[in-house]
Amino acid sequence: MLDTVREVYTPEGVALRLPAAGPVPRALAWAIDFGIRMVLLSACSMVFGLLGSAGMGAYLICLFAVFWLYPIVCEGLFDGQTPGKRALDLRVVSSDGAPVGWLAACVRNLMRTVDMLPFGYACGLVSGLLDPWGRRLGDLVAGTMVVHVPKLRDSAMLAANAPALPPLQPLLPAEQAAVVAFAERAGQLTPERRIELADIASVVTDAYGEIGVQRLAGIAHWLLGKS
Incomplete structure (x- = not known):
């Protein structure tokens, strides 16, 4: 699917152009974030492994934080960008072009449990291909979309x-x-x-x-x- 542009209008009547990101750049950004998660988990496993069985509980907490809190915290704190999205010049915004909020960041990332079904993000990919602005199910529920960040001049x-x-x-x-x-x-x-x-x-x-x-x-x- 090719990237497309969505036009929304502010209350003053000004048209904002939101260049929606397609599946390919989003998949590449996810791959970068996945690699970062693996590095973090490897570091945690080495540290907590020194504690023996006592470190298992701490490692499980770290596992939860890395897989579920990592994207929520990054998008909430860094203007809708994880490190992977920043590397690909992508950003999560609200469907009206406003900055993404904490609630929307939580919803869109928790909905990954549905987007991943039945395997390999199949539901999310099908939704992205059918939606004119490439939104997966999590984006549709949260009222968000992923856009290309304009280059500064x-x-x-x-x-x-x-x-x-x-x-x-x-x-x-x-x-x-x-x-x-x-x-x-x-x-x-x-x-x-x-x-x-x-x-x-x-x-x-x-x-x-x-x-x-x-x-x-x-x-x-x-x-x-x-x-």
């Missing part, structure tokens, strides 16, 4: 330094989407082209040149609810 760093600014006049939904699209794609444009486009929007920025570019980036932050 120099212009994105420039926009990140711009304070959120409200537009000087109300913007139609299409105009709001155009402003957000400008901020997202500025890295693909030359500085001269960015200034040229920002000058067109001077009616809402009351500025020209590089100052207009910065103010347009600030308006994009304001539309997305960033501070």
Whole structure:
């Protein structure tokens, strides 16, 4: 299945594009996390093995933590990313594009007991192939999806330094989407082209040149609810 893009709209009418991850990158991320788990369990077995039978109980607790708490804690603490997902530039988010919460992280990972049935994550794979955004059963129940993390560009760093600014006049939904699209794609444009486009929007920025570019980036932050 090819990766697809899901569009969701904020209450302000801004379209957010969520590039859904397909089964292949998700499987590779899982394989990396599985390797990390095996290393952790091997280290625990060597340490608790020195304790003899007394260390068996501690090892079982460690086994539970590594297999079940590892993904929940990573996704809850690190913005929806386990080490495997971070290596593949993937992230778990809510279906509306919001950051994943602790409850959703718990539900989607506990549902792996169903996704693994009858063997080899067969249920999860079938669900991912049938769902237009590659969601396994755990994602459907938890209201989450796995997306590709956009690559950071120099212009994105420039926009990140711009304070959120409200537009000087109300913007139609299409105009709001155009402003957000400008901020997202500025890295693909030359500085001269960015200034040229920002000058067109001077009616809402009351500025020209590089100052207009910065103010347009600030308006994009304001539309997305960033501070």
